[in-house]
Amino acid sequence: MKVVIVGDGKVGYALTEQLAREDHDVVVIDSKRDVLRHLTEKLDVMVVNGNGANLSVQKAADVGNSDLLIAATSSDEVNMLCCVVARKLGCKHTIARVRNPEYTEQLLWLKEDLGLSMAINPEMATAREIFGLLQFPGFLKRDPFAKGRVEIVEIELKEGSPLIGKKLSELYQTVKVRALVCAVERKDNIHIPDGGFRLEAQDKIYVTAPYRDLAALIKALDIGRRKVRNVLIIGGGRIAHYLAVMLLDSGIAVKIIENKQTRCEELSELLPKADIIHGDGTEREVLLEEGIKATDAVVTLTDIDEENLLVSMFANHLGVPSVVTKINRVEYVEVLHQAGIESIVSPKILCATDIARYVRAMENTSGGSVISVHQLMDGRVEALEFVVTKSTHHRGEKLQKITLKPGMLISSIIRGGSVIIPKGSDTIELGDTLIVVTIAEQAIADLNEIFAEGV
Numbered sequence: 001m002k003v004v005i006v007g008d009g010k011v012g013y014a015l016t017e018q019l020a021r022e023d024h025d026v027v028v029i030d031s032k033r034d035v036l037r038h039l040t041e042k043l044d045v046m047v048v049n050g051n052g053a054n055l056s057v058q059k060a061a062d063v064g065n066s067d068l069l070i071a072a073t074s075s076d077e078v079n080m081l082c083c084v085v086a087r088k089l090g091c092k093h094t095i096a097r098v099r100n101p102e103y104t105e106q107l108l109w110l111k112e113d114l115g116l117s118m119a120i121n122p123e124m125a126t127a128r129e130i131f132g133l134l135q136f137p138g139f140l141k142r143d144p145f146a147k148g149r150v151e152i153v154e155i156e157l158k159e160g161s162p163l164i165g166k167k168l169s170e171l172y173q174t175v176k177v178r179a180l181v182c183a184v185e186r187k188d189n190i191h192i193p194d195g196g197f198r199l200e201a202q203d204k205i206y207v208t209a210p211y212r213d214l215a216a217l218i219k220a221l222d223i224g225r226r227k228v229r230n231v232l233i234i235g236g237g238r239i240a241h242y243l244a245v246m247l248l249d250s251g252i253a254v255k256i257i258e259n260k261q262t263r264c265e266e267l268s269e270l271l272p273k274a275d276i277i278h279g280d281g282t283e284r285e286v287l288l289e290e291g292i293k294a295t296d297a298v299v300t301l302t303d304i305d306e307e308n309l310l311v312s313m314f315a316n317h318l319g320v321p322s323v324v325t326k327i328n329r330v331e332y333v334e335v336l337h338q339a340g341i342e343s344i345v346s347p348k349i350l351c352a353t354d355i356a357r358y359v360r361a362m363e364n365t366s367g368g369s370v371i372s373v374h375q376l377m378d379g380r381v382e383a384l385e386f387v388v389t390k391s392t393h394h395r396g397e398k399l400q401k402i403t404l405k406p407g408m409l410i411s412s413i414i415r416g417g418s419v420i421i422p423k424g425s426d427t428i429e430l431g432d433t434l435i436v437v438t439i440a441e442q443a444i445a446d447l448n449e450i451f452a453e454g455v
Contacts, residue, residue, distance in 0.1 A: 001025065001359060002066045004091070006052030006082050007073035008035050010328060011097060011122055014352035015070060019359060020045050027061045053081040055089075064089035068117075068362070070355060072097045080114055087115030093362065095355060099123055099238065118358060122347035125354065127242035129345050130324050134231065134247070134297055136214050137322035138223030140204070140342050143374050145385050146414040146433050150210055152182065152376065152383055153217075156342070157203045161221060169195035175220035178421040179209040182411040182437040183381050190380055192407040192437060206376055208411040208435065210419035228252060228296045228322060234281035234311050235301035236263050239326065239347070241270060243299065248273050257281030257290060282307045287314065297322035305329055309341060316340050381439060383411070384447055388432040393451050400424030405446045408438040 001024050005012050008030040016039065020026050026045040029052040030036050036047040050057035052071065063069055069086040071079035076098045083094035095118045098107060107119050132142045141154040157163055162174055168181050183206040184191040184199070191197065199205065209217055231247055233240045236258030244254045248271065255275040258264050264278045279286045282302065292298060298315040300308035305327045312325040324343045327336075336344060357373050374383040388395060394402050399410060399422055413420040414433040420426060428434060438446055 001068065001362065002062075003027070003359065004029065004058075004061050004063050004066045004069045004086070006030075006069065006071045006079070007097075008032075008039055009072065009074060010348040011351050012070075012072040013039070014348040015072060015355055016043060016045055018352050018356045022356070022359075024359065027066075029057060029061050053078050053085060055085055058082075058085055058089055063091050066091050068093045068095065068359065070095045070097075072351075076100050076103060080116075083116055084114055093117040095120060095358070097122070097351070101238075101242075118355075120351055120354060122351040123238040124242050125350045126239050126326065126345050126347045127246060129350055130239075130243055130299055131246045133324055133343050133345075134228050134252075134299075134322060136218055137228060137297065138218045138221065139214075143376070143383070144211070145372075145374070145383070145412070145435050146419070148211055149414060149417070150208060150412050150419045150435065151214065152206050152208050152374070152411070152435075152437075153214065154376075155205050155207060155221065155223065157199060157201055157205060159201055161201070161223075163199050163205075163221065164201050166199055167195065168193055168197050168199070175217060177209065177213050177217045177220055179207050179213065179217055180411055180421050181205050182208050182383075182409050183376060185377055190377060190439065192381070192409050192439065206381075206437075208421065208437075210421075230255070230295055231297045231299060232287075232290065232292060232295040233257070233299045233301060234308070235303070236260070236267050236276070237301060237303070239301050240299075241267065243301075244271050244274050255290060255295075257286065282311055284314065287311070292320065293318050295320060297324070299324045299326075301326050309336070312341055313339070376437070381437060383435055383437045385433060385435055386447070386451075388428050388430055388434060390430065392428070392430075394428060395430060396427055398424060399426050399428070402450070404450060405438070408436065408446060408450075411435045411437045 003019055003024050004027045005016055006029045008028055016026055016028055020043050028039060028045055029048045031051055033049050036049055040047055048057060048061040063086050069091045071082035073079055079096040083096045086094050094115055096116055098119045099121055139153040139155060143152045166174055181193060184193055185204040230253040233256045236256045240256055247254050256267060257277045257279055259280050261278055264276050267276045277290055298320050300311045302308055308325050312323050315323045325341050326345050330346050330349055353375060372385045376383060410422050412435045413422055436447060
């Protein structure tokens with residue numbers, strides 16, 4: 001696909017890197033020559049210098065013949081204008097980064113007039129991700145499918161886990177929850193396991209389960225037993241605001257430590273039910289005074305990665321049950337995991353992943369029935385969600401008779417609002433939604449080969 005990206009900041013660069021890696025034809029527009037020079041030294045992409053909302057600049061980038069324009073500058077207004085110009089030129093799809101919460105209602109009203117295929121808000125997406133993790137603090141990551149009815153969750157098997165030493169065929173006997181382990185990461189090796197696979201300590205397992213069964217799964221695995229009743233947030237930016245609203249609406253007490261007086265005053269007006277503390281949330285004494293030892297969860301949201309990491313390590317040291325850390329630089333995630341920093345969120349990566357998922361679905365379905373493509377294990381494994389249509393092969397056949405590729409697994413079937421964790425005797429039927437987990441390199445091709453050309 002031909003994709004034009006306007007803006008080469010953190011989000012724009014993450015998008016460019018991911019889409020270029022997936023062999024899309026990427027053109028980047030930015031007004032700063034030195035930024036573009038640095039980009040071309042790192043990635044094999046075309047660049048155009050200029051204002052991305054300018055008609056002549058978009059024509060120079062051949063936006064009119066592009067499949068998608070993504071406007072990811074720091075200005076919401078510029079991004080929306082970029083999309084309007086792009087659609088007028090004939091660009092098929094447009095995505096705008098819109099961060100200001102005051103525009104949310106207008107976007108729903110004006111989306112069609114603006115020609116927007118999608119609007120993204122990295123801060124809102126990050127807040128939702130953190131909120132999901134705090135709902136079930138035993139999980140490292142959560143990925144919802146089928147409008148939230150089924151999820152794939154990441155769990156690390158620590159010493160003492162009832163699953164250690166068990167074959168996957170014994171999973172239900174052990175946890176008494178209908179769930180399926182669809183992928184296992186063990187010492188940097190990927191496994192798409194069968195029933196005979198035996199689990200070991202320190203395995204990171206990816207488990208498919210209906211949303212309603214997640215609480216039962218946590219209880220059965222003896223993880224995250226303490227319900228989050230109060231949360232301490234370090235840093236009072238947009239993410240903190242969005243997250244606090246979600247937490248307060250769920251009856252969870254919120255305390256925010258912010259070092260800017262004016263921002264504290266703003267947050268006090270926006271969040272009258274939250275405790276807003278003016279102070280340096282990275283200082284040990286401030287954290288102790290504000291009761292970090294007694295809190296159920298700490299979320300570090302400052303603009304400096306090093307500060308977030310230090311506070312998170314301190315919270316871990318004090319035994320805080322749940323700690324979530326925001327970072328921008330993700331090159332050292334594995335090292336951070338080894339240091340005990342488990343729940344990590346990155347706004348730019350969340351945003352880039354959502355858009356890349358949208359792009360992959362656009363490119364690979366060609367009008368077919370794939371709904372979405374989700375990445376697991378840092379992109380090494382993909383979970384594809386697709387609808388069974390009249391042209392889909394193997395309708396009505398028992399799963400045990402369908403020959404899947406090595407490293408491929410049907411992890412769940414959604415039928416009429418119900419979630420089926422499949423057994424060999426189950427079938428796939430017209431209108432079902434299937435979640436198929438497979439190694440990333442040939443995910444769509446393998447899916448097409450087995451179920452039908454162009455699913």
